[in-house]
Amino acid sequence: MTRRMHLNLFIQSRGHHEASWRHPASSPLALTDIRYYQDLARRAEAGLFDSIFLADQLAMGEDGAAAGRTWLEPITVLAALSVSTTRIGLIATASTTYTEPFNLARQFASIDHMSGGRVGWNIVTSWAAAAARNYGGDGQVSHADRYARGEEFMTVVKALWDSWADDAIVDDRAKGLYARADRIRSVNHRGEHYKVAGPLNMPRGPQGRPVFVQAGSSDTGRRFAARHAEAIFTAQMEKATAQAFYADLKALVVAEGRPLDQALILPGLSPLIAPTEAEARRMAHELNDLTDPEIGRKRLSGRFGGHDFSHLPLDKPLSVEDFPDPGTVEAARSRTEVIVGLVRRETPTLRQLLAYLAGARGHYVTAGTPEQIADLMVEWFKDAAADGFNVMPPLLPSMLDVFVAEVIPILQRRGLFRTAYEGQTLRDHYGLARPASAF
Ligand SMILES: Cc1cc2nc3c(=O)[nH]c(=O)nc-3n(C[C@H](O)[C@H](O)[C@H](O)COP(=O)(O)O)c2cc1C
Numbered sequence: 001m002t003r004r005m006h007l008n009l010f011i012q013s014r015g016h017h018e019a020s021w022r023h024p025a026s027s028p029l030a031l032t033d034i035r036y037y038q039d040l041a042r043r044a045e046a047g048l049f050d051s052i053f054l055a056d057q058l059a060m061g062e063d064g065a066a067a068g069r070t071w072l073e074p075i076t077v078l079a080a081l082s083v084s085t086t087r088i089g090l091i092a093t094a095s096t097t098y099t100e101p102f103n104l105a106r107q108f109a110s111i112d113h114m115s116g117g118r119v120g121w122n123i124v125t126s127w128a129a130a131a132a133r134n135y136g137g138d139g140q141v142s143h144a145d146r147y148a149r150g151e152e153f154m155t156v157v158k159a160l161w162d163s164w165a166d167d168a169i170v171d172d173r174a175k176g177l178y179a180r181a182d183r184i185r186s187v188n189h190r191g192e193h194y195k196v197a198g199p200l201n202m203p204r205g206p207q208g209r210p211v212f213v214q215a216g217s218s219d220t221g222r223r224f225a226a227r228h229a230e231a232i233f234t235a236q237m238e239k240a241t242a243q244a245f246y247a248d249l250k251a252l253v254v255a256e257g258r259p260l261d262q263a264l265i266l267p268g269l270s271p272l273i274a275p276t277e278a279e280a281r282r283m284a285h286e287l288n289d290l291t292d293p294e295i296g297r298k299r300l301s302g303r304f305g306g307h308d309f310s311h312l313p314l315d316k317p318l319s320v321e322d323f324p325d326p327g328t329v330e331a332a333r334s335r336t337e338v339i340v341g342l343v344r345r346e347t348p349t350l351r352q353l354l355a356y357l358a359g360a361r362g363h364y365v366t367a368g369t370p371e372q373i374a375d376l377m378v379e380w381f382k383d384a385a386a387d388g389f390n391v392m393p394p395l396l397p398s399m400l401d402v403f404v405a406e407v408i409p410i411l412q413r414r415g416l417f418r419t420a421y422e423g424q425t426l427r428d429h430y431g432l433a434r435p436a437s438a439f
Contacts, residue, residue, distance in 0.1 A: 005381050005416045006264055006388030006430055007408075008091070008231070009044040009052045011037065013068050015395035016270050018358040019290035021068025025398050031068055037077050038084040043397055047404030048418050050429040051089030051120060052081070053213070053233075053390070058098055059130030062302065063295050075107050082115035089426030091120035091213055097146050098126055098135045101156035102196055108210045109161065109202050117206030117425035122213040123228065125150050127332040129305055140305065140330045147220045152191045154228055159187040161209035163199030165439035179203075183439065208435040211426050217245070217334030226252035229263055230432050233390050235338055235363045236267045242364075242385035264387040264430060267380070268363030271373045272394050273402045280367035287394060288355050296354030299361075303339070305331040314351040318343045338362045360392050370406035377407075378416060 010016070014026035021031070029036040041052050054074035061069070074092035081090050090111065094104050104121075111119040125146035132141055141149075165183035172178075187198025214229035216222065225232050226249060236242035246265050253263040272287075274280035297309055307324050320343055326336040339362060343353065359365035366376060380386040393399035411417035427434055 002415055003387075004418060005377070005411060006050045006231075006266065007047075007417070008089075008233075008266055008388070008390045009040070009049050009400065010233075010268070010390050010392045011040050011052055011054055011396070012070050012392070013396075015399065016360040016363075016392040017287045017394040018067070018296070019287050020395050022290055023287060023395055026395050027397055032071055034072070034077070034080050037072070037081060040397055040400065041081045041085050041088060041090075043400055043404065045085050045088040047400075047408055048421060049088055049391075050388070051091050051118075051426055053091040053120075053122060054078070054093060055122070056093040056095070056124070057128050057131065058095060058126055059128055059134055061128070061130065062298050066292065066295050075111065078111050078119065079114060082111055082118065085118075086116075087118075087421045087424070089118045089120055089211070089429055090115055091122055091211070091426075093122040093124050095124050095126040095131075096150040096153040097141055098131060101153050101160065101194055102198075102200075105157045105160040105200055106202060109200065109205045112205030112207055112210060113202075117427070119205070119207070120211035120213050120231070120426050122215065122233070123150070123154075123224075124215070127330075128302065129331060130302075143218070143220065143330050143333055147216070147224055149193050150224060152193050155191070156187065156189050156194050156196050158209065159189060159438070160196070160198055160200040161204065162438035163187055164202075164204045166204055166208075166437050169203050185439075204437065207425050207427050208437065211430060211432060218337075221334060222249055222252055225249060226256045226258070226263070231264045231266055231430060234265065234267050235335060235361070236385075237338055237342055237362065237364060239380055239383065239385050241338075241341070242267050242380060243383060246384050246386065262432060266388050266390045267386050268360060268392050269377070269389040270360035270363055270365045270392040270394050271399070271403065271407075272365075272367040273370055273373055273399060273406065274367070275369065277368050277372065280369070284359075284367045288358065291355065291358045293351055293354045296358055297350070300339075300354065300357065303331060304336055305329050309350075312350050315349050317347045317349055318353060319347065320344050335362050359394065363390075363392055365394075370402070370410060373403075373407050374410035374414075377411065378414065381416065 014020040020026050056074050078090045078092045129140040168179050168183035170177045184199050189196045211230050212228050213231045214225045215233035216224050272280045323340050329336045
Protein backbone atom coordinates (compact mmCIF):
# COMPACT_ATOMS: atom_id res chain seq x y z
CA MET A 1 0.00 0.00 0.00
CA THR A 2 1.21 3.53 -0.76
CA ARG A 3 2.47 5.34 2.26
CA ARG A 4 0.14 8.26 3.03
CA MET A 5 0.74 11.46 4.91
CA HIS A 6 -0.97 12.14 8.26
CA LEU A 7 -2.16 15.59 9.23
CA ASN A 8 -3.01 16.90 12.67
CA LEU A 9 -4.41 20.38 13.26
CA PHE A 10 -2.85 22.00 16.32
CA ILE A 11 -5.41 24.53 17.59
CA GLN A 12 -3.97 27.34 19.66
CA SER A 13 -5.18 30.87 20.35
CA ARG A 14 -6.41 32.53 17.13
CA GLY A 15 -3.46 30.97 15.38
CA HIS A 16 0.12 30.07 16.23
CA HIS A 17 1.67 33.41 15.51
CA GLU A 18 2.11 35.24 18.80
CA ALA A 19 0.18 38.24 17.42
CA SER A 20 -2.62 36.21 15.77
CA TRP A 21 -5.12 37.08 18.50
CA ARG A 22 -5.00 40.78 17.57
CA HIS A 23 -4.77 40.43 13.79
CA PRO A 24 -7.89 41.69 11.98
CA ALA A 25 -8.15 38.51 9.88
CA SER A 26 -8.37 36.12 12.85
CA SER A 27 -11.63 34.80 14.32
CA PRO A 28 -13.88 37.34 16.05
CA LEU A 29 -15.10 34.71 18.55
CA ALA A 30 -13.94 34.79 22.17
CA LEU A 31 -11.26 32.26 23.12
CA THR A 32 -13.64 30.98 25.80
CA ASP A 33 -16.43 30.41 23.26
CA ILE A 34 -16.87 26.69 22.53
CA ARG A 35 -18.26 27.54 19.09
CA TYR A 36 -14.76 28.65 18.09
CA TYR A 37 -13.34 25.15 18.72
CA GLN A 38 -16.38 23.40 17.25
CA ASP A 39 -16.08 25.47 14.11
CA LEU A 40 -12.36 24.75 13.70
CA ALA A 41 -12.80 21.02 14.31
CA ARG A 42 -15.55 20.91 11.66
CA ARG A 43 -13.39 22.77 9.16
CA ALA A 44 -10.51 20.35 9.80
CA GLU A 45 -12.90 17.40 9.45
CA ALA A 46 -14.14 18.78 6.10
CA GLY A 47 -10.45 18.84 5.08
CA LEU A 48 -10.09 15.16 6.12
CA PHE A 49 -7.45 15.85 8.76
CA ASP A 50 -6.59 12.81 10.90
CA SER A 51 -7.05 14.76 14.13
CA ILE A 52 -7.15 18.03 16.01
CA PHE A 53 -4.99 18.69 19.07
CA LEU A 54 -5.14 20.97 22.09
CA ALA A 55 -2.09 21.76 24.23
CA ASP A 56 -2.25 22.66 27.92
CA GLN A 57 -0.22 24.48 30.52
CA LEU A 58 -1.13 24.21 34.18
CA ALA A 59 -0.30 27.78 35.09
CA MET A 60 -1.23 31.24 33.92
CA GLY A 61 2.19 32.31 32.58
CA GLU A 62 3.69 35.76 33.00
CA ASP A 63 2.48 37.18 29.70
CA GLY A 64 -1.23 36.50 30.26
CA ALA A 65 -2.27 40.12 30.08
CA ALA A 66 -0.56 40.60 26.73
CA ALA A 67 -1.37 37.31 25.01
CA GLY A 68 -4.57 35.74 23.72
CA ARG A 69 -4.29 32.15 24.84
CA THR A 70 -6.41 29.04 24.55
CA TRP A 71 -7.92 29.05 28.00
CA LEU A 72 -10.48 26.26 28.16
CA GLU A 73 -9.49 22.97 29.81
CA PRO A 74 -8.77 20.60 26.90
CA ILE A 75 -10.47 17.38 28.05
CA THR A 76 -13.65 19.36 28.69
CA VAL A 77 -13.38 20.82 25.18
CA LEU A 78 -12.98 17.32 23.69
CA ALA A 79 -16.26 16.32 25.33
CA ALA A 80 -18.00 19.07 23.37
CA LEU A 81 -16.13 18.26 20.14
CA SER A 82 -16.96 14.57 20.44
CA VAL A 83 -20.61 15.40 19.80
CA SER A 84 -20.08 18.15 17.23
CA THR A 85 -17.91 16.06 14.88
CA THR A 86 -18.24 12.49 13.64
CA ARG A 87 -14.96 11.33 12.11
CA ILE A 88 -11.97 13.42 13.07
CA GLY A 89 -9.63 12.30 15.87
CA LEU A 90 -9.56 14.36 19.08
CA ILE A 91 -6.30 14.75 21.00
CA ALA A 92 -5.93 16.53 24.33
CA THR A 93 -2.93 17.14 26.54
CA ALA A 94 -2.89 15.88 30.11
CA SER A 95 -0.05 15.76 32.61
CA THR A 96 1.51 12.72 34.25
CA THR A 97 3.07 14.94 36.94
CA TYR A 98 0.00 16.78 38.16
CA THR A 99 -2.93 14.39 37.81
CA GLU A 100 -3.83 11.00 39.23
CA PRO A 101 -3.77 7.99 36.87
CA PHE A 102 -7.27 6.93 37.91
CA ASN A 103 -8.73 10.37 37.04
CA LEU A 104 -6.97 10.50 33.71
CA ALA A 105 -7.88 6.93 32.73
CA ARG A 106 -11.58 7.65 33.41
CA GLN A 107 -11.61 10.92 31.51
CA PHE A 108 -9.97 9.57 28.36
CA ALA A 109 -11.99 6.34 28.41
CA SER A 110 -15.14 8.46 28.68
CA ILE A 111 -14.21 10.57 25.65
CA ASP A 112 -13.30 7.43 23.72
CA HIS A 113 -16.79 6.04 24.38
CA MET A 114 -18.49 9.38 23.69
CA SER A 115 -16.67 9.93 20.39
CA GLY A 116 -16.93 6.37 19.10
CA GLY A 117 -13.19 5.70 19.39
CA ARG A 118 -11.58 8.96 18.37
CA VAL A 119 -9.57 10.04 21.39
CA GLY A 120 -5.82 10.58 21.71
CA TRP A 121 -3.77 11.63 24.72
CA ASN A 122 -0.77 13.94 24.42
CA ILE A 123 1.33 12.68 27.32
CA VAL A 124 3.24 15.53 28.95
CA THR A 125 5.24 15.81 32.13
CA SER A 126 4.53 19.61 32.28
CA TRP A 127 7.78 21.51 31.89
CA ALA A 128 6.63 24.92 33.15
CA ALA A 129 8.07 25.68 36.59
CA ALA A 130 4.96 27.69 37.52
CA ALA A 131 2.78 24.56 37.32
CA ALA A 132 4.45 23.05 40.41
CA ARG A 133 3.33 26.00 42.51
CA ASN A 134 -0.32 25.26 41.67
CA TYR A 135 -0.06 21.67 42.88
CA GLY A 136 1.40 21.92 46.34
CA GLY A 137 5.06 22.28 45.34
CA ASP A 138 7.43 25.21 45.76
CA GLY A 139 9.35 24.90 42.52
CA GLN A 140 10.23 22.82 39.48
CA VAL A 141 10.00 19.04 39.68
CA SER A 142 13.26 17.96 38.01
CA HIS A 143 13.34 16.69 34.43
CA ALA A 144 14.51 13.22 35.61
CA ASP A 145 11.86 12.95 38.34
CA ARG A 146 9.10 13.99 35.96
CA TYR A 147 10.01 11.29 33.47
CA ALA A 148 10.47 8.63 36.23
CA ARG A 149 6.99 9.40 37.58
CA GLY A 150 5.67 9.41 34.00
CA GLU A 151 6.94 5.84 33.45
CA GLU A 152 5.09 4.53 36.50
CA PHE A 153 2.02 6.54 35.49
CA MET A 154 1.99 4.71 32.12
CA THR A 155 2.13 1.31 33.82
CA VAL A 156 -0.89 2.22 35.95
CA VAL A 157 -3.09 3.73 33.23
CA LYS A 158 -2.36 0.90 30.79
CA ALA A 159 -3.40 -1.60 33.48
CA LEU A 160 -6.57 0.39 34.20
CA TRP A 161 -7.56 0.54 30.53
CA ASP A 162 -7.05 -3.21 30.40
CA SER A 163 -8.93 -4.00 33.58
CA TRP A 164 -12.10 -4.88 31.64
CA ALA A 165 -11.98 -7.54 28.92
CA ASP A 166 -13.56 -6.47 25.63
CA ASP A 167 -16.38 -8.98 26.20
CA ALA A 168 -17.01 -8.15 29.88
CA ILE A 169 -20.41 -6.56 29.26
CA VAL A 170 -23.31 -8.92 28.65
CA ASP A 171 -26.24 -6.55 29.36
CA ASP A 172 -28.67 -9.49 29.44
CA ARG A 173 -31.95 -8.23 30.87
CA ALA A 174 -33.63 -11.66 30.87
CA LYS A 175 -30.85 -13.35 32.84
CA GLY A 176 -30.25 -10.35 35.07
CA LEU A 177 -26.55 -10.31 34.15
CA TYR A 178 -24.99 -6.97 33.26
CA ALA A 179 -21.30 -7.87 33.21
CA ARG A 180 -19.14 -10.98 33.76
CA ALA A 181 -17.25 -10.59 37.02
CA ASP A 182 -14.53 -12.97 35.80
CA ARG A 183 -13.77 -10.58 32.89
CA ILE A 184 -13.13 -7.55 35.15
CA ARG A 185 -10.16 -7.50 37.45
CA SER A 186 -8.21 -5.39 39.90
CA VAL A 187 -4.94 -3.68 39.12
CA ASN A 188 -3.37 -3.75 42.59
CA HIS A 189 -0.52 -1.45 41.69
CA ARG A 190 1.83 -0.49 44.53
CA GLY A 191 4.80 1.52 43.32
CA GLU A 192 7.03 4.36 44.37
CA HIS A 193 4.58 7.08 43.33
CA TYR A 194 1.16 5.44 43.02
CA LYS A 195 -1.06 2.97 44.86
CA VAL A 196 -4.06 2.05 42.75
CA ALA A 197 -6.37 -0.90 43.40
CA GLY A 198 -8.61 -0.72 40.30
CA PRO A 199 -10.37 -1.94 38.29
CA LEU A 200 -11.43 1.14 36.30
CA ASN A 201 -15.12 1.84 36.91
CA MET A 202 -15.85 1.82 33.19
CA PRO A 203 -15.75 -0.70 30.32
CA ARG A 204 -12.89 -0.72 27.81
CA GLY A 205 -13.25 1.99 25.15
CA PRO A 206 -13.70 1.34 21.41
CA GLN A 207 -9.97 1.87 20.80
CA GLY A 208 -8.89 -0.20 23.81
CA ARG A 209 -7.02 2.83 25.02
CA PRO A 210 -6.41 6.32 23.65
CA VAL A 211 -3.83 6.83 20.92
CA PHE A 212 -0.65 7.79 22.77
CA VAL A 213 0.91 11.01 21.54
CA GLN A 214 4.11 12.43 23.00
CA ALA A 215 6.55 15.22 22.28
CA GLY A 216 9.58 14.71 24.49
CA SER A 217 12.73 15.27 22.49
CA SER A 218 15.55 15.14 25.07
CA ASP A 219 17.38 11.80 25.39
CA THR A 220 15.04 10.72 28.18
CA GLY A 221 12.06 12.11 26.28
CA ARG A 222 12.97 10.17 23.13
CA ARG A 223 13.31 6.90 25.03
CA PHE A 224 9.93 7.53 26.64
CA ALA A 225 8.42 8.20 23.18
CA ALA A 226 10.01 5.07 21.72
CA ARG A 227 8.43 2.93 24.45
CA HIS A 228 4.95 4.43 24.46
CA ALA A 229 4.15 6.93 21.73
CA GLU A 230 2.13 6.10 18.62
CA ALA A 231 2.36 9.64 17.26
CA ILE A 232 5.28 11.92 18.08
CA PHE A 233 5.16 15.69 17.81
CA THR A 234 8.44 17.50 17.42
CA ALA A 235 9.72 21.04 16.82
CA GLN A 236 12.41 21.13 14.11
CA MET A 237 13.79 24.24 12.45
CA GLU A 238 15.24 22.57 9.35
CA LYS A 239 14.93 19.39 7.29
CA ALA A 240 18.37 18.07 8.27
CA THR A 241 17.63 18.07 12.02
CA ALA A 242 14.18 16.62 11.34
CA GLN A 243 15.81 13.75 9.41
CA ALA A 244 18.27 13.11 12.22
CA PHE A 245 15.43 13.09 14.77
CA TYR A 246 13.37 10.77 12.55
CA ALA A 247 16.23 8.29 12.11
CA ASP A 248 17.10 8.32 15.80
CA LEU A 249 13.55 7.83 17.01
CA LYS A 250 12.71 5.09 14.53
CA ALA A 251 15.88 3.23 15.61
CA LEU A 252 14.83 3.56 19.26
CA VAL A 253 11.33 2.30 18.39
CA VAL A 254 12.82 -0.78 16.72
CA ALA A 255 15.13 -1.32 19.70
CA GLU A 256 11.98 -1.40 21.87
CA GLY A 257 10.69 -4.23 19.66
CA ARG A 258 7.95 -2.12 18.11
CA PRO A 259 7.07 -1.92 14.38
CA LEU A 260 8.33 1.21 12.63
CA ASP A 261 4.93 2.24 11.31
CA GLN A 262 3.35 2.16 14.78
CA ALA A 263 5.16 5.33 15.84
CA LEU A 264 4.42 8.22 13.46
CA ILE A 265 6.61 11.27 13.50
CA LEU A 266 4.83 14.58 12.95
CA PRO A 267 7.01 17.71 12.98
CA GLY A 268 5.33 21.08 13.45
CA LEU A 269 4.75 23.17 10.32
CA SER A 270 3.45 26.73 10.40
CA PRO A 271 2.76 27.87 6.83
CA LEU A 272 1.72 31.36 5.76
CA ILE A 273 0.07 30.74 2.41
CA ALA A 274 -0.71 33.33 -0.28
CA PRO A 275 -1.19 33.35 -4.06
CA THR A 276 2.34 34.75 -4.52
CA GLU A 277 5.50 34.41 -2.49
CA ALA A 278 5.75 38.20 -2.22
CA GLU A 279 2.25 38.42 -0.72
CA ALA A 280 3.04 35.64 1.78
CA ARG A 281 6.16 37.53 2.89
CA ARG A 282 4.20 40.76 3.21
CA MET A 283 1.73 39.01 5.52
CA ALA A 284 4.59 37.61 7.60
CA HIS A 285 5.96 41.17 8.07
CA GLU A 286 2.51 42.47 8.95
CA LEU A 287 2.18 39.85 11.70
CA ASN A 288 5.68 40.46 13.01
CA ASP A 289 4.96 44.19 13.27
CA LEU A 290 2.21 43.33 15.78
CA THR A 291 4.56 41.52 18.19
CA ASP A 292 6.22 43.01 21.25
CA PRO A 293 9.84 41.88 21.75
CA GLU A 294 9.58 42.42 25.51
CA ILE A 295 6.84 39.77 25.69
CA GLY A 296 9.03 37.50 23.61
CA ARG A 297 11.87 38.09 26.06
CA LYS A 298 9.65 36.97 28.98
CA ARG A 299 8.60 33.86 27.09
CA LEU A 300 12.20 33.04 26.29
CA SER A 301 13.00 33.31 29.98
CA GLY A 302 10.17 30.86 30.79
CA ARG A 303 11.52 28.38 28.21
CA PHE A 304 14.89 28.47 29.96
CA GLY A 305 13.36 27.85 33.41
CA GLY A 306 13.29 31.55 34.41
CA HIS A 307 16.80 32.57 33.22
CA ASP A 308 17.26 36.35 33.16
CA PHE A 309 17.74 37.76 29.63
CA SER A 310 16.84 41.35 30.58
CA HIS A 311 20.39 42.67 30.10
CA LEU A 312 20.72 41.51 26.47
CA PRO A 313 20.45 44.31 23.87
CA LEU A 314 17.89 43.68 21.15
CA ASP A 315 20.10 44.49 18.18
CA LYS A 316 23.46 42.87 18.93
CA PRO A 317 24.23 39.42 17.45
CA LEU A 318 23.76 36.68 20.05
CA SER A 319 26.28 34.04 20.96
CA VAL A 320 25.85 30.64 22.61
CA GLU A 321 27.39 32.10 25.80
CA ASP A 322 24.31 34.30 26.23
CA PHE A 323 22.28 31.16 27.06
CA PRO A 324 22.44 28.59 29.85
CA ASP A 325 23.68 25.15 28.80
CA PRO A 326 20.51 23.25 27.68
CA GLY A 327 21.76 20.20 29.59
CA THR A 328 21.21 22.13 32.83
CA VAL A 329 17.68 23.29 31.96
CA GLU A 330 14.92 21.56 33.94
CA ALA A 331 12.09 22.95 31.76
CA ALA A 332 11.48 21.89 28.11
CA ARG A 333 15.10 20.87 27.55
CA SER A 334 14.98 19.90 23.90
CA ARG A 335 13.33 23.19 22.83
CA THR A 336 16.20 25.06 24.45
CA GLU A 337 18.57 22.89 22.35
CA VAL A 338 16.64 23.92 19.22
CA ILE A 339 17.00 27.60 20.15
CA VAL A 340 20.69 27.42 21.08
CA GLY A 341 21.33 25.44 17.87
CA LEU A 342 19.79 28.28 15.83
CA VAL A 343 21.93 30.85 17.63
CA ARG A 344 25.07 28.78 16.95
CA ARG A 345 24.24 28.42 13.22
CA GLU A 346 22.90 31.86 12.40
CA THR A 347 24.01 34.27 15.19
CA PRO A 348 20.76 36.29 14.99
CA THR A 349 20.20 39.39 17.10
CA LEU A 350 17.79 38.96 20.00
CA ARG A 351 15.17 40.89 18.01
CA GLN A 352 15.56 38.49 15.05
CA LEU A 353 15.45 35.43 17.30
CA LEU A 354 12.30 36.66 19.04
CA ALA A 355 10.65 37.42 15.68
CA TYR A 356 11.37 33.87 14.56
CA LEU A 357 10.03 32.36 17.81
CA ALA A 358 6.94 34.58 17.57
CA GLY A 359 5.97 32.62 14.44
CA ALA A 360 5.46 29.25 16.12
CA ARG A 361 7.71 29.02 19.21
CA GLY A 362 10.56 27.16 17.51
CA HIS A 363 8.58 25.04 15.04
CA TYR A 364 9.27 25.26 11.31
CA VAL A 365 7.82 28.49 9.92
CA THR A 366 7.51 29.15 6.21
CA ALA A 367 5.72 31.49 3.82
CA GLY A 368 4.85 30.65 0.23
CA THR A 369 2.33 29.64 -2.41
CA PRO A 370 0.20 26.48 -2.03
CA GLU A 371 2.51 24.65 -4.47
CA GLN A 372 5.60 25.66 -2.51
CA ILE A 373 4.06 24.47 0.78
CA ALA A 374 2.94 21.17 -0.76
CA ASP A 375 6.39 20.64 -2.35
CA LEU A 376 8.08 21.20 0.98
CA MET A 377 5.76 18.74 2.73
CA VAL A 378 6.30 16.10 0.07
CA GLU A 379 10.06 16.56 0.26
CA TRP A 380 10.14 16.09 4.04
CA PHE A 381 7.76 13.12 3.75
CA LYS A 382 9.77 11.37 1.02
CA ASP A 383 13.18 12.16 2.51
CA ALA A 384 12.47 10.45 5.84
CA ALA A 385 11.99 13.61 7.87
CA ALA A 386 8.27 13.14 8.59
CA ASP A 387 5.32 10.71 8.43
CA GLY A 388 3.05 13.73 8.25
CA PHE A 389 2.71 17.10 9.94
CA ASN A 390 1.41 18.85 12.97
CA VAL A 391 -0.11 21.75 11.06
CA MET A 392 0.05 25.00 13.02
CA PRO A 393 -1.70 27.74 11.02
CA PRO A 394 -0.34 31.16 11.94
CA LEU A 395 -3.87 32.63 11.73
CA LEU A 396 -7.15 30.85 12.46
CA PRO A 397 -9.38 30.09 10.74
CA SER A 398 -8.11 31.87 7.58
CA MET A 399 -4.82 30.00 7.11
CA LEU A 400 -6.52 26.66 7.88
CA ASP A 401 -9.11 27.40 5.19
CA VAL A 402 -6.44 28.19 2.59
CA PHE A 403 -4.54 25.04 3.57
CA VAL A 404 -7.67 22.89 3.16
CA ALA A 405 -8.77 24.56 -0.08
CA GLU A 406 -5.38 24.85 -1.79
CA VAL A 407 -2.71 22.59 -0.28
CA ILE A 408 -4.65 19.41 0.51
CA PRO A 409 -5.93 18.98 -3.09
CA ILE A 410 -2.33 19.08 -4.34
CA LEU A 411 -1.35 16.34 -1.86
CA GLN A 412 -4.41 14.34 -2.94
CA ARG A 413 -3.58 14.67 -6.63
CA ARG A 414 -0.13 13.29 -5.86
CA GLY A 415 -1.75 10.31 -4.11
CA LEU A 416 -0.25 11.21 -0.75
CA PHE A 417 -3.37 12.13 1.21
CA ARG A 418 -6.78 10.46 1.65
CA THR A 419 -9.75 11.62 -0.44
CA ALA A 420 -12.28 10.25 2.09
CA TYR A 421 -12.13 8.89 5.62
CA GLU A 422 -11.71 5.13 5.37
CA GLY A 423 -12.23 4.14 9.00
CA GLN A 424 -14.12 5.30 12.06
CA THR A 425 -11.52 5.57 14.82
CA LEU A 426 -8.41 7.67 15.28
CA ARG A 427 -6.43 4.40 15.21
CA ASP A 428 -7.95 3.71 11.77
CA HIS A 429 -6.93 7.15 10.46
CA TYR A 430 -3.35 6.80 11.71
CA GLY A 431 -3.09 3.12 10.69
CA LEU A 432 -2.45 2.04 14.28
CA ALA A 433 -3.29 -1.38 15.67
CA ARG A 434 -5.88 -1.68 18.42
CA PRO A 435 -3.98 -2.92 21.48
CA ALA A 436 -4.95 -6.44 22.46
CA SER A 437 -6.53 -6.65 25.88
CA ALA A 438 -4.34 -8.08 28.62
CA PHE A 439 -7.07 -10.69 29.21
C1 LIG B 1 3.84 20.11 19.37
C2 LIG B 1 4.19 20.08 20.81
C3 LIG B 1 3.19 20.28 21.74
C4 LIG B 1 3.46 20.29 23.10
N1 LIG B 1 2.44 20.51 23.99
C5 LIG B 1 2.71 20.60 25.30
C6 LIG B 1 1.68 20.88 26.23
O1 LIG B 1 0.54 21.06 25.86
N2 LIG B 1 2.00 20.96 27.54
C7 LIG B 1 3.28 20.77 28.00
O2 LIG B 1 3.51 20.85 29.20
N3 LIG B 1 4.28 20.48 27.13
C8 LIG B 1 4.02 20.40 25.81
N4 LIG B 1 5.04 20.15 24.92
C9 LIG B 1 6.39 19.95 25.45
C10 LIG B 1 6.77 18.49 25.50
O3 LIG B 1 5.86 17.73 26.25
C11 LIG B 1 8.16 18.36 26.11
O4 LIG B 1 8.21 18.80 27.43
C12 LIG B 1 9.13 19.17 25.30
O5 LIG B 1 9.06 18.81 23.96
C13 LIG B 1 10.52 18.99 25.83
O6 LIG B 1 10.85 17.63 25.86
P1 LIG B 1 12.00 17.16 26.77
O7 LIG B 1 11.56 17.51 28.17
O8 LIG B 1 12.10 15.68 26.56
O9 LIG B 1 13.16 17.94 26.33
C14 LIG B 1 4.78 20.12 23.56
C15 LIG B 1 5.80 19.92 22.60
C16 LIG B 1 5.53 19.90 21.25
C17 LIG B 1 6.63 19.69 20.27
